[in-house]
Amino acid sequence: MIGQRLEVRQGQGLVITPQLQQAIKLLQLSNQELDEFVEAELEKNPLLQRDESDGPVDHRNAEDATPVSTTTDAAELSFSEIETSDRSSTVDAREDDVYGDATPGERTSDRLGDDAGQPGLTDWSAAGKGGSFDDGDGGERPERQMLTLSEHLQAQASSAGFSPVDHAIALSLIDGVDDGGYLRGELAEIADRLGCDLTRVEAVLAVCQGFEPTGVMARSVPECLKLQLIERNRFDPAMACLVDNLELLARRDLSALRARCGVDAEDMAEMIAELKGLTPRPGAGFGAETAQTVIPDVHVRPDPAGGWRVELNSDTLPRLLVDKRYHGVVQAGARTETEKAFVADCAAQANWLVKSLDQRAKTILKVGSEIVRQQDAFLAFGVEFLRPLNLKTVAEAIGMHESTVSRVTSNKYVSTPRGVFELKFFFTASINATGDGAAHSAEAVRHRIKSMIDHEAADGDVLSDDRIVEILKEAGIDIARRTVAKYREALRIPSSVQRRRQLKFA
Structure with missing residues (x-):
């Protein structure tokens, strides 16, 4: 029988209040976004003020202000509720958690730009200083202003088939490319900073110099022109001599140039005309990238007593105060219920923000310390010693939810003796071991296959994928043949049949 009736039921549930939503939002903000958020709160909340003092907050007048370092049980309770809300609320954190098993190379944006050639100009005295080799202004240049050279190179590096270690090296090399497309910096310094061999860095650079636009990532004007001539199949001994003597061409000393190159006047004219079709600045057609310095949220330094010391970067932490004296004046002057409600709301929001910022800083330090503990081998020995790590491992170690760890590591950077890295860089996939052994990092397995x-x-024995699987299983690595083939193809290594033919030809 259908009818209406009243029932009383008890049940447990969690309502996502605006304060909890704000606390969740603060966790995933970068230091720049956090500063913008704090500025907006300072403008609309009269009870908040920024602490401009260089030293610690002055507590001599406790009625004037509440320091940002104040932490209460209410703040701890609020963040435990956040972790519960990750399981039962409508906030979807699955997109963040995808990074738990992703490799650094899989997180790079896949944006490709126009690969059209660049114009040149005739003033050789300006080679390497700007401009191009002819007076054409390049009709496609305005379209390419939307894409920076760094983004264009990073997109190509993502699709180049690098291993995660080589991809990290490629990104470090791309960071050293200036607006003209030249690589600035010594390869030995990059190799030392990343803890890898110089020959490996040179091999990655050789691949990167094949990116578009042709001539990019050269270390000098002659090398840039050489790369463009090789692509056109015009780099013969005479042209090589011409490229090595650009100073004579800049001085218009054609007689000395012909003598060195061993060509007549007609051939010299053709060679110079061909050089005029090249560009000394292959990156000039891309939009200039606004320099944005990455400010780390966490510093990692060697501890004299052993191990590593993890510290928060205090420069990135907003210093806020709640002006209690002004709150008392305003509260005493409130007459209507609307005014009283506004003052009470401002006080509650100010206190909650101060406590949330303090808890945010502690959570970042807690997560960063655990990541450093898990990846201490990388800090000590280099990129090839990254251990398999995911969000769940870190979350269980520190007693937090995976989505909370994912939010904390988003857009956060750590400064280490090996460079500045995003916290998500340290999360790497794993490959099971045979028996009861520890899991192996996918990056280490790829490096071993290579x-x-x-x-x-040197050995004269070409290994098939099946033989590689057998060798790896003997070493305690449980891996399937299709996985070996996938890694080999990602490394752009031909099959055993093709490699055997190459060895015979050699």
């Missing part, structure tokens, strides 16, 4: 194939020329 090393085995690199030694084929």
